Amino acid sequence: MTDAVIGGSPSATDAIDPMALPDRIKFLIFGIMAFGQFMALVDIQIVAASLNAVQAGLSASSDEISWIQTGYLMAEIIMIPFAAFLAQALSTRWLFALSAGLFTVSSALCAMAWDMPSMIAFRVIQGFVGGAMIPTTFATGFAMFSGHQRAMIPAILGMVSVFAPTLGPTLGGWLTDAFTWRMIFFVNVIPGAMACLLAILFIRVDRPNLAMLKKIDYAHLASMAVFLGGLEYVLEEAPRAGWFDEPRIAIAGWLSIVALVLFLERSFRSGAPILRLSPFRKPTFAFACIFNVVIGFGLYSSTYLIPVFLGQVRGFNSLQIGQTVFVTGIAQILSTVITARASQRVDPRIVITFGLTLFAASLYMTSHLTPEWGFAAFLGPQVLRGIAMMMCIVPTVGMALGGFEQSELRYASGLFNLMRNLGGAVGIAVVNTWLTDAARTEAARVGEAMGRSPDGARSMVEGLSVQFAQTTPDAANALSMAQGELARLVGRYALTDGFNEVFRIMSIIFIAALVMVPFCRPPPLPGASPKRL
DSSP, X not given: OOTTSSSOOSSTTTOOOGGGSXXXXXXXXXXXXXXXXHHHHHHHXXXXXXXXXXXXXHTOOHHHHTHHHHHXXXXXXXXXXXXXXXXXXXXXXXXXHHHHHHHHHHHHHHHTOOSHHHHHHHHHHHHHHHTTHHHHHHXXXXXXXXXXXXXXXXXXXXXXXXXXXXXHHHHHHHXXXXXXXXXXXXXXXXXXXXHHHXXXXXXXXXXXXXXXXXXXXXXXXXXXXXXXXXXXXXXXXXXXXXXXXXHHHHHHHHHHHHHHHHHHHHHXXXXXXXXXXXXXXXXXXXXXXXXXXXXXXHHXXXXXXXXXXXXXXXXXXXXXXXXXHHHHHHHHHHHHHHHHHHHHHSOHHHHHHHHHHHHHHHHHHHTTOOXXXXXXXHHHHHXXXXXXXXXXXXXXXXXXXXXXXXXXXXXXXXXXXXXXXXXXXXXXXXXXXXXXXXXXXXXXXXHHHHHHSHHHHHHHHHHHHHHHHTTOSOHHHHHHHHHHHHHHHHHHHHHHHHHHHHHHHHHHHHHHHGGXXXXXXXXXXXXSOOOOO
């Protein structure tokens, strides 16, 4: 026995071989951890369909409300790479139990938030502590199983990774409509407590190495946090603040750049780095991570944009939004088995080529929105996107994690999952900027057109004035109401065109990602036994 176990001590007497565990114990451990991962991922988007309700309940501004999602993602991406180090120091059992337990407590705090700053603070804590469950589940699943059992891990965890964020708006919308928006956080309490207890009772895959806690490279940890946090802050706030003309944005940008340089220096020269970059030596892993950035960008951005469109343009309530977006999750479930089998029999590069192409097609179909789009209009694009998502993520997980020795598996899992969530965090910030700019440009274009040919606008205002005159005796008030209604209609159509522009750009990104496919080397056959140290 060697130190090839997950996070254990290198001594033969203390090490545990996770592959030697009975199958029923393996499946029980994997089920507990997959459930915890599911909870952490659901909560990224569980507020998507309920943002209006939360905003009203906490008297928040439109600029603040997006931080409910962005703050969670930002904190989660800081923890994900740190989890590999903590799992070795504390053991998988105690890291997962602590993550589930603290996630439960922070969820209850979110439900009891009294204003927007407290909500954002509790969401940041929730994302940070819950983030440890995601890479730990991936690494443990690949370490416990081999052969065809291991080949199913990408499909199962891939489904969890994409179904959970898709289910989030539906679950959140239903809970908000049936109870209150606070229930979208209270719902985590009982499942989270159960996950914590079951982790303590059953997870036994490695030993703790507490001596590692004395060797934490705090400069490496701090630089990683400042770099990732600063990057997300700039992307989220800069478009509204005039980019680097605003001093606080410029300071955050420079701090992020300096932190990146320090992070890279400590990654290569530290005796006990928080995150090892050695997995990037494998070109296929590097390409898989880039694919994961694109996948995260598409997954989280589309899951964010569609509820926003349905709420702001279509006027749907939380339950209607949840019901509309749920079909994507159903399509993902139905395609999981087919995609898993295809990945075992067909070159994964072929599978991901189809996946990226179909995803681009679904985004392009969605770029033909009108203000009247509802469930029926979204059905086709969303089903296609659900199928495409599984065809993207299942082979990507296999390419990323399938060829590593167990000693590097934790770090590879942390980096790989970081890329998806980083893509999602950056994606939500960037599409918000694109949407705002595109809608403003389109509104200005419509205003210029009405200025060149004012007769149509004047005729419309007069017709609306006649209608409003039936409800108010004041002619000036009727005229004012008519002008306001015209402005609302212009804004609605301009915002719709803004959504169309964003979806077109996203489809081009997925097409561009196809360029990388030929450069990926074929991964090992699914039935091949993993290498041992």
